[in-house]
Amino acid sequence: MIGQRRVRLWTFRSKLWPDWRGLGRDMAGRCVSGRALIAALLILLATVSGSTGPSSREIWGASRIPSQFSEEERVAIKEALKGAIQIPTVSFSHEESNTTALAEFGEYMRKVFPTVFHSSLIRHEVVGTYSHLLTVQGSDPSLQPYMLMAHFDVVPAPEEGWDVPPFSGLERDGFIHGRGTLDNKNSVMAILQALELLLIRNYSPRRSFFIALGHDEEVSGIKGAQKISALLQARGVRLAFLVDEGSFIMEDFLPNLKKPFAMISVAEKGALDLMLQVNMTPGHSSAPPKETSIGILSAAVSRLEQTPMPNMFGSGPLKQTLKLLSREFSFPTNILFGNLWLFQPIVSRLMERNHITNALVRTTTALTIFNAGVKVNVIPPLAQATINFRIHPSQTVREVLELVKNIVADDRVQLHVLRSFEPLPVSPSDATAIGYQLLQQTIQSVFPEVNIVVPGICIANTDSRHYANLTNGIYLFNPVFLQPQGFSSIHGINEKISVRNYENQVKFIFELIQNADTYKEPVPHLHEL
Numbered sequence: 001m002i003g004q005r006r007v008r009l010w011t012f013r014s015k016l017w018p019d020w021r022g023l024g025r026d027m028a029g030r031c032v033s034g035r036a037l038i039a040a041l042l043i044l045l046a047t048v049s050g051s052t053g054p055s056s057r058e059i060w061g062a063s064r065i066p067s068q069f070s071e072e073e074r075v076a077i078k079e080a081l082k083g084a085i086q087i088p089t090v091s092f093s094h095e096e097s098n099t100t101a102l103a104e105f106g107e108y109m110r111k112v113f114p115t116v117f118h119s120s121l122i123r124h125e126v127v128g129t130y131s132h133l134l135t136v137q138g139s140d141p142s143l144q145p146y147m148l149m150a151h152f153d154v155v156p157a158p159e160e161g162w163d164v165p166p167f168s169g170l171e172r173d174g175f176i177h178g179r180g181t182l183d184n185k186n187s188v189m190a191i192l193q194a195l196e197l198l199l200i201r202n203y204s205p206r207r208s209f210f211i212a213l214g215h216d217e218e219v220s221g222i223k224g225a226q227k228i229s230a231l232l233q234a235r236g237v238r239l240a241f242l243v244d245e246g247s248f249i250m251e252d253f254l255p256n257l258k259k260p261f262a263m264i265s266v267a268e269k270g271a272l273d274l275m276l277q278v279n280m281t282p283g284h285s286s287a288p289p290k291e292t293s294i295g296i297l298s299a300a301v302s303r304l305e306q307t308p309m310p311n312m313f314g315s316g317p318l319k320q321t322l323k324l325l326s327r328e329f330s331f332p333t334n335i336l337f338g339n340l341w342l343f344q345p346i347v348s349r350l351m352e353r354n355h356i357t358n359a360l361v362r363t364t365t366a367l368t369i370f371n372a373g374v375k376v377n378v379i380p381p382l383a384q385a386t387i388n389f390r391i392h393p394s395q396t397v398r399e400v401l402e403l404v405k406n407i408v409a410d411d412r413v414q415l416h417v418l419r420s421f422e423p424l425p426v427s428p429s430d431a432t433a434i435g436y437q438l439l440q441q442t443i444q445s446v447f448p449e450v451n452i453v454v455p456g457i458c459i460a461n462t463d464s465r466h467y468a469n470l471t472n473g474i475y476l477f478n479p480v481f482l483q484p485q486g487f488s489s490i491h492g493i494n495e496k497i498s499v500r501n502y503e504n505q506v507k508f509i510f511e512l513i514q515n516a517d518t519y520k521e522p523v524p525h526l527h528e529l
């Protein structure tokens, strides 16, 4: 029955497919087709007048600065990133970081971007000893400011397994190698680099914006981002939106989808670090009791690992993500993703099959620390295990704790919450959401090969949560192409970015800053009034 229905649906849709695609594009917004028409006219005009084509200055307005960089600038762009990678700004733990390197990084930024740090338009403040806040003054106070964020601390990188030393910043085969090339010195450097290049070209913004560069994101953001946020709140700042790390232009993440798609995360998971502890009477191992602290704790954590948290597919932004992506798939995935009203149960199961997509549909349970015992012939009194839960946007810390208690179901296992925070509220991605729309438009102009932009969920955590008090528009997006191998290199080995990818990241921010000045609020339709 279902099989017959599936075939019928497919036949119906495949007949309509070409029309739907054409129609979809036209209906994506009159302004898009209008802009295409204007672009076509400009090309025609330029051809007649002997020029090679319309520049972005012509399309976006007379005062627009084209994102074209000289050979000399292109060399300086990549050399600046290499230098940043060579400073080992490692966050080891809450208590320990390489503070010498953090301070050196501040000096390095000032040296490499002199125009930024000497501009009369920019106020620079050091916050929490090592983090940086730049306030870029716009000329039009009626425009609400926004914020670009990044962090320059990195996770440790022992040399084993790396093709090149992780703090060498070496260029090889078109890639710059090293810890922080994707997470997240690329963004720190690209933001400052784009601004430096704009200022050199005498740019002055209409819309004010902030640049917040954190020094402790990899261990909490409490000394950096949290302090910057408090400072801005005390100044009464409200942000139109902010952009941080957390998502990419995805390539080869989904089976049967060869084309890249840009995912702007509009939601970020929460987190719960829970320590499980069992205390029993110690004793001689020659006469062990029936149950030991290690055995009881192992059984409890094993139950947690074997009992995944509920699949939350159907709530949150993922349905919209798949609906939008469905057009990019071939049969039968296009039918499944495009008709979730019917195929939701199947799709939610499919998502569980892969560890990355599984993380999108549920709160994940990761056993990360286990401690017990000191000597082979001593029954230890104490066994401890720490579990890192990443909480799905549709759940709360309290709900997860309740589920954990029910799964453990053993009073001898004590639960201690070490740290927890709720998922971020979902940021808007509709036609009126300025941050989302600006990112989408900029992606479309800088990366014409990327057909589709979708809202998504960030499965990791970022500094952006510390700014939730200042805006409801939190967008996580790095304008960089990422494959699954690149994802594994983040916090892993052989982290690297191609020179081309990095140049495009600079170009993207160069364009985004200018687009923020010229963004026009959409006019509401009559029926919405």
Ligand SMILES: CCCCCCCCCCCCCCCCCC(=O)N[C@@H](Cc1ccccc1)C(=O)O
Pocket: 183, 217, 218, 219, 220, 245, 246, 247, 248, 250, 253, 254, 321, 356, 357, 459, 460, 461, 462, 487, 490
């Ligand atoms: C249908 C769409 C499928 C495509 C899914 C592809 C998903 C790819 C995900 C890529 C995510 C990359 C995330 C990069 C940002 C990493 C930020 C980070 O590492 N943050 C730390 C922060 C932290 C948390 C807890 C303690 C200390 C630090 C983290 O662990 O989350």
Ligand SMILES: [Zn+2]
Pocket: 151, 183, 184, 217, 245
């Ligand atoms: Zn990061």
Ligand SMILES: [Zn+2]
Pocket: 155, 183, 218, 491
């Ligand atoms: Zn990280």
